[in-house]
Every structure is written in structure tokens, then in C-alpha cells.
Amino acid sequence: MKKLTNDFGNIIADNQNSLSAGAKGPLLLQDYILLEKLAHQNRERIPERTVHAKGSAAYGELVITEDISRYTKAKVLQKGEKTPLIIRFSTVAGEAGAADAERDVRGFAIKFYTKEGNWDLVGNNTPTFFIRDPYKFPDFIHTQKRDPRTHLRSANAAWDFWSLSPESLHQVTILMSDRGIPASYRHMHGFGSHTYSLINDKGERFWVKFHFKTKQGIKNLTNAEAEALIAKDRESHQRDLVESIGKGDFPKWSFKIQILSEKDAEKLGFNPFDLTKVWSHKDVPLIDVGEMVLNRNVDNYFNEVEQAAFSPSNIVPGISFSPDKMLQGRIFSYPDAQRYRIGTNYHLLPVNAAKSEVNTYNVAGAMNSDTYKNKAAYYEPNSYDYSPKENKSYLEPDLELNGNVQRYAPLDEDFYTQPRALFDLMNADQKNQLFNNIAASMEGVDKTIIQRALGHFEKISPEYAAGVKKALA
Template sequence: MTRSHITTTAGAPWPDNQDSKSAGARGPLLLENYQLIEKLAHQNRERIPERTVHAKGSGAFGHFTVTQDITHLSCADVFSAVGKKTELLARFSTVAGERGAADAERDVRGFSLKFYTGEGNWDLVGNNTPVFFVRDPMKFPDFIHTQKRHPRTNMRSATAMWDFWSLSPESLHQVAILFSDRGLPQGYRFMNGYGSHTFSLWNASGERFWVKFHFKTQQGHRFWTNDEANDIIGRNRETSQADLYDAIERQEFPRWTMYIQVMREDEAERVDFNPFDITKVWSHKDYPLHEVGVVELNRNPENYFAEIEQSSFSPSNIVPGIGFSPDKMLQGRLFAYADAHRYRVGTHYEALPVNRPKVPVRTYHMDGPMRFDATEGSDAYYEPNSFDGPAEARQAIEPPLRVSGEATYYAHRDDGDDYAQPRALYRLFDDAQRQRFHTNIASAMVGVPRHIVERQLSHFERADPVWARGVRENLEREVPVGHASSATNQEMTEPGAR
């Protein structure tokens, strides 16, 4: 069988891939060595900037299947019929670490889905937690700085993290989840996913509903203790990547059941809490989960860089029937995510195969780096025009929002009780879970200045005195990291189910 030949990027045959051309056997290399120059130049450009957050990730392809009719809530094509299947891409990640970080670190996990729907791509960009550390995007860059390396030491700073959290009481709910068993899942298959924000659905009649998206793992929850994770990291830094990849290769396809919580639009004006505050959950008792469908992952990428590293998710990618909400963090992310991809991957990042919709794309965007899909010349390169160019789709306009208010600087510190929900979560833990929880927190506070520790303990005290006392006792004993019994396969009551 005749083998194909290497070529240059211009398609010319590449005659020698072992030896450089030189002026004689002992002479210097020549500048005309264009094959060598091309090879080295491409190697210099093999990397793109890693994501500022969620840099370390894994992904796979699959589909979403509708199992329950919600057409009375949304006219989105993805939900249009029971049994309908939509292709999707999932990417999971840790948040704080760089691309070389270990998978088995205590951290929030990213949980992002790209649905290739019949009306364009819908991206649901979430985490494995239903809440977040801050509720206003003004605080987000500062928070991320505390999770990254100190500019002087170039090391992660526990002081920076606890200083920020202790000065930001709204972070307590997320901190409680992070240091619980769910802060160290054994792999991406063994955790839930959440849209976290409040989104909206709207139906063919123009009625809007506020919703929360939940994806419950069908594999069950499994967690590492700190001791187990430290031991595993010493042997394998890619545990979550290997678990996901190998499971799909064995055809043990991971699945998650999608649920939604639903609130009528007018109801949001009467409830005694802010339903758009991402630091809070909605009670499952008041807003029960409604099943929508099942996500299944069944195909690994053929090329990690092309299909996962270059994959680009943004909550600004919505489709008719799915919309946003006044959630301030969501509003900030609508700009930040797409802009990050334009910087990191390139101006026309959504023209790459992994990001490109399955339906035709018609825009009036012009030129710039990576414009490789330019159409043939046309007089319709602006809009409106008289040359039959693509026109606006007025039928896709969302119904108007009922929420309105005077423009002002919103005092995020005054948005309800930041202690009630962490208190309720803490009181769901059994004795063994509390022991691990106290130890995890105390271990993470080692080396933090005492005044910062005391300030954080005062927040624990306001949530539950037992919580504060348990952490304080562990701090006084200076318990080494992870001295607690295994949490593997233990269940923890769902946040919000209280």
C-alpha cells in the first residue's frame, strides 16, 4: 500500500523530514531551509493562551434527549418534542489551577454544555455547585486574583483567599459547599451540574418563566478525602481526564438527568427573596424539580486541542425560547466570556468546526484574523441593503421583561440574609461529614494571619456556633491535612432540598 506524503502548508511535497539542508556535511544551515523554518515556526505557535479560569479541563461529545414535554414553558427547538435528540459537547474543568494542575484538587468544577440545536448553538456555562462566591460582576476579577498566584511569591495564597472570603459574607454558602465532601469529586462523572444563574424560558404565546437548570448525575456521587487526593496526585495528575475518557472507551456512557425549577415571571415580584441572586438557591419544596431530559456522553474527541482546548462556551449563546435574567453575575458574563474567546482563540473563533453551529451562519462581520470562511463577493456586505442580503428575524424577539427599576449602584451587601442557607446546609451534615468539613477548613487556613481567621470564624459563628467551634478546635489541634475517614460513595443532601 502506497503511503501518503508529507507536504508543506502550501501543499508542496516535503522531501526530507529527518535532515536539515546545509552547506556541505559540516557546513552551516542555510536560510533557504524553508521546511525547517516552517516546522520550527509552527512549533513556536502550537499553544494558544490558556483560559484565565477553568484552564484545566476535559470534554466529550454526546446528545441530549427530551423525556418530558415543556413546550408550554419554552418554544426552543431543543425542547420541541419528547424523544427529540440534539447533539452536544460537554467540557468539565477545575477553576483555579493552570493547565498543568492536578485534577484531584479541592476546587469548584466547571460544567459547560454546547447544544447544537436547529436554531443555532445554545451554551449553558455552569459549575458543579448551584451558587457562586459573589453576586456582582464588579467583584469577580478581584475574587479570581485571590485564587491565582501571588504577584510577589508566585505561589497560591491561602491568606488572599480567606481575606477576600472573610470580607465578603455572601461567599459563605459557596465556601461551605467547597469544603464539604462535594468539593473533591472523584471524577467529572460523579458530580452534578448546574446552570447556577437564573435564566428564563418563553413560550409561543410570549409568556416568560424564570428557571434554574440542574443536571443530576446518574453515576452517583463519589468523593475523595484530602488524604486520598494527596496520595492520588502523587501517582496521577489526570485522574478525572482518565476516568471520563476510559469510561467512554469502555462504552460506559455517563449520563445526567436535566431538571428545571420554575417560577412564574409575575411571582418574582412578590417573593421575599431575590430570585436573581446567584449566592442563593431556590427551595426545592417551594420550587420542585421538573424533569426535562437526559444528557449522554458517548464519543471522545479525536484531537484534544482542536475540539476541547479551542472549544469556546459563552452564556450569550442563546436561542429563541431561552433567555437571560436580571442576575447581575450573568449579565457580566454575557460580555466577558465571548470577549475572552475573541482574545484567546481569535476574532472568528465561532467559525472553528467545534464551535460552529450545525445550521447556516449569516452575519455581516468583516475581516480580521482567522477570516477563512469568507463568502463570494456580494454587494450585500452591510445591513439594511437592497441586494437581498440576510435580514433581521423579528419573529425571534423575546417578550419584554416585567422587571424594571431606577439605574443606581446596587448595594450587594444588603441583599438578604447571607447566613440562613449556609446554616441550613451545615445542619444537613451528619457527624462524620461535619468532622471532615471542620478539618478541611482548618487545614486550608494553615498559615493565614490570625485576624483574618478570626474574622472568618465570626461568619461561621453567625451561621452556626457548632460550625465555628468545630473549626476552631481543629485549628487549635493543628490537624494535618485530610485526617478524616473516607467519603467515597457517600451522599449529601442536595443544596436547596430543605
């Protein structure tokens, strides 16, 4: 029989009774096993994510089947390359104990363990978002969370913000449509959402959108179906993912991209870096790249899902950023959140650690288990050939910028064209679901806010506004 020990291998003789002064006496401070157990329990939960708190994850691989080397030199995107990955799906607004089948956007975050370092693609199951400037992000998230006075979720706050921020109409229409509650994580698309850039070996830059199209087909739940499911199983998406992979029914997605050259970006007719808008597939067609498959469940939920940390700041040569304001904000906020939530050295945890060679001069900090591999220098620049140095051959091509420093308003106020195009694609049943879902979400909302929202719906389409009015009646 194995001997029970504490975390340091010290044998525990009695794990049932605390050390006390007499059978009825007070406990002793020297009972270090008791203190360790209580102290560890107090720290078993790291702070949950402010957003995307409820999640599920799995391992898999990305296989590149097409040649896109004309657009990028990134090794991970070269034909024939197979790259291991972990993906974390999530709901956005709910806490860690939220039900999986709630009406919400779904997170779609992927960490690719490439030969050139980790590449994190942090996206959603929607190609757009509610806002286009990170300045508004904390305020927006406050409307999706609990009222600090009552600790209740507030439909009034959500619709007040949306109706005063009409750039959100596109995303709101998606959220309130039949796709607002995916039947499972397997049955939804994923998007990088932001505009990124690809750089080829000639130093040419291309703007890119990343798409993952489910091969399982799209399946969604109505409000009634979701309510019935939640009553029986609050972990429906987690269960579906674990069980499907466990029995060998591996989820797959087709990996595709949209490409715009720098000179063609203006042809869209709107800011190509506006996260509230999509690039028309007619104008910028999808290009096949490869396939993503998930084929292994995690072994330890806390270690591999809760401590998994993603950030769009993790890029590799040949893949980079864009002037997308929301992307620029997330480049800072995501790793900063992880440093607060998990710790300064979260990158050393196995689920986050790069599988490629790492040479850094970052030192110390809490829970640092790294060792100094360089023989002499622990700083840079230095005089030693065997210590890592910068390599200017990896510099990106110049990005031409111009303009004065100012808090610029968005370049356009066309809040209605793209939601109208989406609405016009819906069939009668989808439109009715949209109307009824919006009406249900407006329960308890101030009449003035409802009227403001209806005014926006009218500008999208009179049919849109009329349908919501009828559902509200």
C-alpha cells in the first residue's frame, strides 16, 4: 500500500483528525498538515476569467493541404505541415458555473505549438463583434455581467448599451438569430474574427481573415430546446465534446482564409480593420488551406483548461497583426489578464509552454521553474557567441502610417448595410426566431430603450422592426 504524503513527500500518519490540546481542546499551530490542507483549498481556484470563464478544451492537429506560400512564409502554414494544438471553446458572458446551452457568443481560441513558437488565434464562433474600439470594451462587458448593486443580470443594461452603440447591431442580429445557441461546440464555425496579416518570403504583406468551417454541419437550439436541455444538463457542450472524442468521433473543421493585398484593401468600401464588419465572400472569396481535427481529450481539467492561456500577441514569423483597434487592445489585455490570473510565469505551465526552443532573458518571478541554459550571459546585449542574440532578418516589412494623433471617431457610421444583408439571407423561420428571441431578451427593458432599438431595426429593414414589434405585443 502506498503511503500518503503531503506535497513535499512528508508521510502523513493520520489524515482524519486534527492535532489538538486534549480531546476537547483547541487546535495547535504546529499541525502543518491541517494548515497546508486548508491553505491549499483556499487557493484551489485561481480567479476565473473576466470573460470566457466557462470553457471546454481538447487537443488535435492542424494539417495544411494547400500551397499558400505566395502569401506567407510561416512554417505552420506550409503545405504538408502538421501542427499539434489545443483549442478552448467557451461561453463569453457567464461565470464558470454557467450553463453551456445559454444564448451567448462562443469563444474559439486555438494554441498552435509550431516549430517557430506558439501561435495563438483567439476568436469566436462569429466573424464580427459588438464594438470596434477597445476603449469601450470594459463598459460593454459590464453590461453583460451582473449589476454590482443587485448581483443580477440586466437585460436593460445590455439593450441600453446596444441601442446607444449601433455598431453592435450586426453582432446582436447574429446573437439573436437561430445561431445564437449552438447545439454543441462541434456544430459551429470558428473565426479569427480580427484582420491579421500574412507576410511572405519577399517581404510582401497581405491582410487575412481566418475561418474554420465545421464538417459536422451547423446545429442550433431554440430557446425552448435550450431551456429543456439546461434543466437536465448544464454541461451539455462539455459532455458532447468529451464523449465524441472518447468514442473516436473526432470533430473536424475545414481551415480557410480570405486574402486582401494592401493595395486592394480600400476596394472594400469600408475600413477593413473594423471588427463589426465582414468581408463579403463574393468580393473576397474563401481560399482552402487545410483541416483541423480534435483527437484527444485533456487529462486534467484545471491544468489544461483553466490554466490554458491564450493571447493574440503570440505570433510566429510570417503571421502578424493589423491596425484593427480591437486586436491592438487585445494584444495587451490578454497576456496582462493571464499574468494577473495565473501568475508572471504562466508561460512555463505545460499547457502553455512552447514545444520549440525558447531562449529568453526574462528571470525570476513567482513559480519560476525555468533554468538558465546560457553559459555566461543573463542579459543582452552581451559578448558571448553562445548566448542568444537578436536577429534582424526577422523584422517585418514597414507598415506605412499617416495622420495626426487624435481620438478618432470611426471612419463610417454605416451600421445597417451588413445587418440588412444578413437579415435578407434568413428564411421565414429564421426571421421568426430572430423576432421572438429579441422579444424574449427584452423582458423588463425600459420602454424608451426598446423604442430606440426598434428605431435601429427599422433602419435595417421595416420587416425587421415590424417582426420584433409583433413579437413584443
